[in-house]
Amino acid sequence: MMSRPALTALAQSLPETVPFVGPEALERRSGRPFRARLGANESGFGPAPSVIAALAHAAGDVWMYGDPENHDLRHALAHHLAVAPENVMVGEGIDGLLGLVARLYLNPGDKVVTSLGAYPTFNFHVAGFGGQLITVPYEADRESLSALAEAARRENARLVYLSNPDNPMGTWWPAAEVESFAASLPDTTLLLLDEAYGETAPAGTLPPLDVTRPNILRFRTFSKAYGLAGLRCGYAIGEAQAIRAFDKVRNHFGVNRQAQVAALAALADQPYLEASLANIAAGRDTIAAIARDNGLTPIPSATNFVTVDCGRDGAFAMAVLQALANRGVFVRKPMAPTLDRCIRISVGRPEEIAIFAEELPGALRVAG
Amino acid sequence: MMSRPALTALAQSLPETVPFVGPEALERRSGRPFRARLGANESGFGPAPSVIAALAHAAGDVWMYGDPENHDLRHALAHHLAVAPENVMVGEGIDGLLGLVARLYLNPGDKVVTSLGAYPTFNFHVAGFGGQLITVPYEADRESLSALAEAARRENARLVYLSNPDNPMGTWWPAAEVESFAASLPDTTLLLLDEAYGETAPAGTLPPLDVTRPNILRFRTFSKAYGLAGLRCGYAIGEAQAIRAFDKVRNHFGVNRQAQVAALAALADQPYLEASLANIAAGRDTIAAIARDNGLTPIPSATNFVTVDCGRDGAFAMAVLQALANRGVFVRKPMAPTLDRCIRISVGRPEEIAIFAEELPGALRVAG
CATH class of the missing domain: 3.40.640.10 (Type I PLP-dependent aspartate aminotransferase-like (Major domain))
Structure with missing residues (x-):
């Protein structure tokens, strides 16, 4: 084997990794674009x-x-x-x-x-x-x-x-x-x-x-x-x-x-920020209501997302996430023990949250 | 004195520096915008x-x-x-x-x-x-x-x-x-x-x-x-x-x-790239001609700039650069021994190169 330039010992020890898989990568794998992009805590209301x-x-x-x-x-x-x-x-x-x-x-x-x-x-x-x-x-x-x-x-x-x-x-x-x-x-x-x-x-x-x-x-x-x-x-x-x-x-x-x-x-443009904050607060309420309507427990949130307790273990929450993805809804979830019973839904535009509302019951059925 | 978090020994040894001072910083110091931005090897022809x-x-x-x-x-x-x-x-x-x-x-x-x-x-x-x-x-x-x-x-x-x-x-x-x-x-x-x-x-x-x-x-x-x-x-x-x-x-x-x-x-958009390359080649020729017209020696260039030998030492070239800056023309120069006899002019739009042509004789007079 040809010798080659050596990485530092530290660099050698590191994995080739990405901390988060992007939604685009998931779309490439599935061959289908997401209908609702609610996983990356972005602001679906967009810039001003x-x-x-x-x-x-x-x-x-x-x-x-x-x-x-x-x-x-x-x-x-x-x-x-x-x-x-x-x-x-x-x-x-x-x-x-x-x-x-x-x-x-x-x-x-x-x-x-x-x-x-x-x-x-x-x-x-x-x-x-x-x-x-x-x-x-x-x-x-x-x-x-x-x-x-x-x-x-x-x-x-x-x-x-x-x-x-x-x-x-x-x-x-x-x-x-x-x-x-x-x-x-x-x-x-x-x-x-x-x-x-x-x-x-x-x-x-x-x-x-x-x-x-x-x-x-x-x-x-x-x-x-x-x-x-x-x-x-x-x-x-x-x-x-x-x-x-x-x-x-x-x-x-x-x-x-x-x-x-x-x-x-x-x-x-602070007025636009204020309007976005109002939209985000309203979206949190909507997501929380959707969760409750499906027998899940929304965790109170100070952010632009709502983390929802799916009421069972990490495997179940992962199955819910996967079933949502299969239905075109991108969300993410915590992975650490006890937190992993949850999924995390970013506040997006009302039309995307509506898709989440529409698909959640089916996803819960499949996961259950 | 309050103790504080310690930087690594390496970080402590490093200066707080910027490898290049931006033209904006020079403009803030002088209080005047440059009339010709020909120092950063940017493409004045802009994107397609x-x-x-x-x-x-x-x-x-x-x-x-x-x-x-x-x-x-x-x-x-x-x-x-x-x-x-x-x-x-x-x-x-x-x-x-x-x-x-x-x-x-x-x-x-x-x-x-x-x-x-x-x-x-x-x-x-x-x-x-x-x-x-x-x-x-x-x-x-x-x-x-x-x-x-x-x-x-x-x-x-x-x-x-x-x-x-x-x-x-x-x-x-x-x-x-x-x-x-x-x-x-x-x-x-x-x-x-x-x-x-x-x-x-x-x-x-x-x-x-x-x-x-x-x-x-x-x-x-x-x-x-x-x-x-x-x-x-x-x-x-x-x-x-x-x-x-x-x-x-x-x-x-x-x-x-x-x-x-x-x-x-x-x-x-490769056609636009081709057009830019033609503009850059023409600009190099113009800058070289301006240099020669002023008794200076352009160095043949394969880049989007022309480095010009001012024919004397580093102090002289620096004085030329400074005199150009005072006249609203932003260029840079090499700093290492022997290279430092030169100034470096990026190919910009014809109207900016014209300003350089106009101001170079006066700058050389002042520097000389």
């Missing part, structure tokens, strides 16, 4: 008309690299958040920023605490830089703040990850509890507070921003309520030195020009 | 009208994540290149892919060979993963194949980087020389052959694709001749196992949806 117009207007400008400093967007975000521009870093979605954090902070073997069943892409990045994941179970379908904090202290964890509101369960903690949790962590443990679903949460869920603390980075995105998932634009908020560290390693020209254009336009 | 239409048409779809497998684009590229889809990986520009290569292959201290004055973003990635850069000088304004190969063998280099055609000099080697160079490398040295400017090169510059060799990765992009720099879309071509390795670490949802749409449309 003002954003679509801005993207169309700027389409001819894509020959130019985007501003590597993301200056205008950082400044607009800082103004919107009432922090300074040096407290904001824009990146290629929260996914991209989480990868950079893993790279900046993790030595091989460093401990990272998260909940068993929480965001797989974060775990992918931690494993990808050789971090050691320590997981604690959810408690009553919420991430357990006490167990996360206890594990972080016990393991002297380098990073601890919390999503609030939570994905995949949709549950949340009020701000005061999150603040107590953060205060209970070692100064040397960096809290990654993923607020991707912050806009859809009830008032009082997001703690006030405090950019003086060097051990909290908060993450938000244009992918969810703003409806820009396909453009890859998220941001981190934190203390200035922690934010500057991204400049050591980020792909400076990585945030594409259309993302910057769209995010600026989206941020400027 | 068919691409602009496709982007505008797809603007409403950006609420959906892009396909993480980039399936359609990979297949279209494979067909275009007459290789298999498993020989192609799409990434967030060549920049993004080079970062992944550094991550996959470099242990701290591993040797990486490149030319002194070659692509700074590659060096940024190598340093960012703790690689040790070994540089060899250019020879007569070309990357020295013999010196690169000799250094790679001597140092048992993990990676060796060659851009052909070359940036920042615009020079090139014919395919046969590149093939001999590749054949002379150790089997365990991975050749990164950056062909970002491949489309603008004369016939016979790009070696035929051979995807059986595990130690060559070739990189191409939609940023240059195709005019899509702002969308971040490049691709690697190589042996299947080397290509699959990207799946271990890449940000799977990182290639944005608009990039995939635009790249597919651009690839399908």
Whole structure:
């Protein structure tokens, strides 16, 4: 055999994997397009008309690299958040920023605490830089703040990850509890507070921003309520030195020009965001009602999806998911023990939710 | 002082830097927009009208994540290149892919060979993963194949980087020389052959694709001749196992949806590419003539820019660049010894090149 360039030992140990199979891949396998795309927590209400117009207007400008400093967007975000521009870093979605954090902070073997069943892409990045994941179970379908904090202290964890509101369960903690949790962590443990679903949460869920603390980075995105998932634009908020560290390693020209254009336009159109939030809240209610009509139990949600307890074990919930897919309905489901009894339905447009309503009874019959 | 989460030792050692200052940052500093944007090797001719239409048409779809497998684009590229889809990986520009290569292959201290004055973003990635850069000088304004190969063998280099055609000099080697160079490398040295400017090169510059060799990765992009720099879309071509390795670490949802749409449309519009290539060739001739008219020496170019020997030292060329900037003309320049006597002018639209022609005599007077 010909010898070949060697990957690092770490890279050799990693699987060739994708944290999530995309709906397009499932469609290619089945040979049929989904009739309802309700699995990826995207916003079926789409971006604002003002954003679509801005993207169309700027389409001819894509020959130019985007501003590597993301200056205008950082400044607009800082103004919107009432922090300074040096407290904001824009990146290629929260996914991209989480990868950079893993790279900046993790030595091989460093401990990272998260909940068993929480965001797989974060775990992918931690494993990808050789971090050691320590997981604690959810408690009553919420991430357990006490167990996360206890594990972080016990393991002297380098990073601890919390999503609030939570994905995949949709549950949340009020701000005061999150603040107590953060205060209970070692100064040397960096809290990654993923607020991707912050806009859809009830008032009082997001703690006030405090950019003086060097051990909290908060993450938000244009992918969810703003409806820009396909453009890859998220941001981190934190203390200035922690934010500057991204400049050591980020792909400076990585945030594409259309993302910057769209995010600026989206941020400027708060009335559309408000309308989307109302649509999302109504859609949650509809999905919850459909679940109850079918004898299932919707879990209260602060996000743009509803996680539904199918009342039996993980195999049953998987069979429901599969039967829905066979009927053209794309949903996803949690995979960790106890959470795996659920399926997760993203709030889509009413016509797609109607398809879900139509197909759920048949799917439950087949699965049962 | 409050203790804080510690960066890795490597991250601590890295500067907070940007490999290139964007023209927008220069405009913010001066308070004036550039009248001619001729510094970033973008295509002032812009994307094809068919691409602009496709982007505008797809603007409403950006609420959906892009396909993480980039399936359609990979297949279209494979067909275009007459290789298999498993020989192609799409990434967030060549920049993004080079970062992944550094991550996959470099242990701290591993040797990486490149030319002194070659692509700074590659060096940024190598340093960012703790690689040790070994540089060899250019020879007569070309990357020295013999010196690169000799250094790679001597140092048992993990990676060796060659851009052909070359940036920042615009020079090139014919395919046969590149093939001999590749054949002379150790089997365990991975050749990164950056062909970002491949489309603008004369016939016979790009070696035929051979995807059986595990130690060559070739990189191409939609940023240059195709005019899509702002969308971040490049691709690697190589042996299947080397290509699959990207799946271990890449940000799977990182290639944005608009990039995939635009790249597919651009690839399908080869007549527009041909027209752009003709415009670029004509623009090179115009820039060369302007240089000669001002007593300067244009270096023959296979790229979408012309590097011009200003005939004196680096300080003089820098003064010319600065004087051009003060007159609203954005160009860049090589910084390494001997190359630094030059400035580099990207082929832009005729009206921007006309502004360069108008301002160059005054800039030379001031600099002189």
